[in-house]
Amino acid sequence: MIGIIGWGGYVPRYRLTGEIFKAAWGAGGKGERSVASYDEDAVTLGAEAALEAISGHDPLEVDRLYFASVSAPYLQHQNAAIVAAVADLRQDIFAADFGGSVRSSTAALRAGFDAIKADNASRVMVVAADLRQALPGDPLERELGDGAAALLLGRDDPVAVFKGFYSTSKIFLDYWRREGDPFIQSGDAKFIHDEGISRHLPEVLEDLLEALDLARGDIQTVVFSSPNLGLRRALEKALGFQPQQYLADTLQARIGDTGSASVFLDLGAALAKAKPGDKILLLHHGSGADAILLEATEHITRFQCSLEGQLQKARPISSYEKYLSFRKVLPQEPxxxxxxxxxxxxxxxxxxxxxxxxxxxxxxxxxxxxQICWQCSGMEMKTQKLKRRGKVFTFTRDYLPPNPDPPTNMVSVDLEGGGRFYGQLTDLGSAKVEIGMEVELTFRKLHEGGGYNNYFWKLRPV
Known part of the structure; x- marks a missing residue:
């Protein structure tokens, strides 16, 4: 049976709170949304999720990687290839980008399932990530969260297997961004609700239930995407399930709508509470809708979800101006x-x-x-992959280089398993750099010099 053998999720640490938004615009004093740092984009977010999903598995056994996003940094240059390299997958894999709709994530999931079913691949990684930007002051700005999730698909001891798919495709303009548009745009909220998502999700749900000869009571957990919390409550009524069948604590209330990654992130929470035999329904929308049914196996007891630990590290961004600086809306020193x-x-x-x-x-x-050992001058070497955790050996602060989150902290770190890494410390917030501080490597964007993204590893506090 084909199913999920690995899962990974990543949510940035910064939060844009309702209080910060209200101080800037005079309205919107409730809730919060996740905010990627100035050195993150959809590729780096996806890379973090992919690294967690591949943990405990041999990356050389992955045959395909699909990257789904509506905010990928490159329009012409394969984003999936970068994520595959960060995960240290083979170079002879098949990689592809999926986009055009937030439903690109479930489209990539379906493509991965089909590839394994046709024996064209044994393991497929599906990565979804979004970092979308709304016009400053637009109500959407309070709703769009940043995040990523990854699924590793295969046949070996899956924690949940796929039982059925159903999809619809429709021309319906709800949210869009054309070439050259810096900000996401949206139609009338009532029109989107009445004629769009509130019709598309129930329709695809009914089609799936009929195709699989199931009733709503046969499903234990329902995971679905929604542009905002208000519409989510209306959709719960429209879908017709009992309150206990929905996730009691959706991530949307804590990080916002993460677009392509939203249903995969909530799927992690659903898998964490599932028992063998439980059926989990995924519903995703965007130019139509997808319905996917999963069933937890006896291996579900070993599944672990890292999201709560990540969410506990959340902290508010210091000001709305810093948020705009992170997003390059405000002019910056070159x-x-x-x-x-x-x-x-x-x-x-x-x-x-x-x-x-x-x-x-x-x-x-x-x-x-x-070529020559720094310690003994030996010349025979073997390749070794660096561990990603270590402790600060020494550090320095630099206040001169332009940095949206000053100062620039440079650290030298002794890594577990050997090796010393020199790089920039990020996501420090109000914490102080100290010798002996535990840190971990995180894949980030160094700069955009030359008109292209220069990616490298930075360090962040554990």
Whole structure:
């Protein structure tokens, strides 16, 4: 049976609260939404989720990676290839980008299932991530959260198996962004509700139940997407399930609408509370709708969801102005840096895949990789992947370079398993850098010099 063998989720630490929004615009004093840092985009968010999903599995066994997003940083250049490299997948995999609708995530999920069913792949990773931007002051700005989730599909001991799919495709303009548009746009809220999502989700639900000969009472948990909390409550009535069949604590109330990633993130919470035999229904909308039925297996007891630990690290962004600076809405002092394309190509293994060298003679880890051991001058090396956690050995603060979240903290870190990593500390907030601080590597965007994104690893407090 084909199902989910790995899951990963990632939610940025910053929050745009209703109080901050109200202080800026005079309205909107409730709730909060997740906000990606200035050095994050949909690719880095997706990479974080992919790393968690692949944890405990051999990345060399993954045959395909699908990346779904409506806010991918590149329009022409494959975003999926970057995520695949960060996850250290093989170079002979099939990778593809999915977009055009927030429903791209469930479309990619269906494509992954079909590939395994047709024996064209044994394992497929589906990654969904969004970082969408609304016009400052628009009510949408309070609703759009940033986040990512990844699913690893396969046949080996899945925690939940797929029991059925049903889809519809319709021309319906609810939310859109054309080429050149910096902000997402939307139609009339009542029209979207009455003629759009409130019709599309119940219709695809009825079609799936009829196709599988099921009743609403046969389903234990229902996960569905909604643009906002007010509409979510109306949709719960329209779908016709009992209150206990919905997730009691949806992530939307804590991080907002994460677009393509929303149903995958809530799926993690649904799997965490599922028991063997429980049926889980996924409903997603956007130019039509998708309905997907899963059934938990006996392996569901080993499933763990990391989201609550991430959510406990949340903190409000210091001001609305800083949020706008993160999103580059406010003008900033230019930082004229760039990286040569041949260097980015040549250094993929150490810079993206975190591959170092270990001296065969003395065991010292060499990073960046070198031909002669820094400790014993040995010349025989073996490739070793760096561990992602370590402790600060020393640090310095720099107040001169332009930084939306100053100062720039540079740290030298002794990594678990060997190797010393020098890089920038991010997501520090109000915490203080200290020698011995536990940190972990996180994939981020260094700069956009030369007109393209230069990605590398930074460090953040554990």
């Amino acid at each position: 930082l004229n840096v760039w990286s040569a394309l041949p260097v980015l190509w040549r250094e993929e293994k150490p810079n993206i895949r975190l591959l170092a060298k270990r001296c065969v003679k003395c065991g010292a880890v060499q990073y960046p990789p070198r």
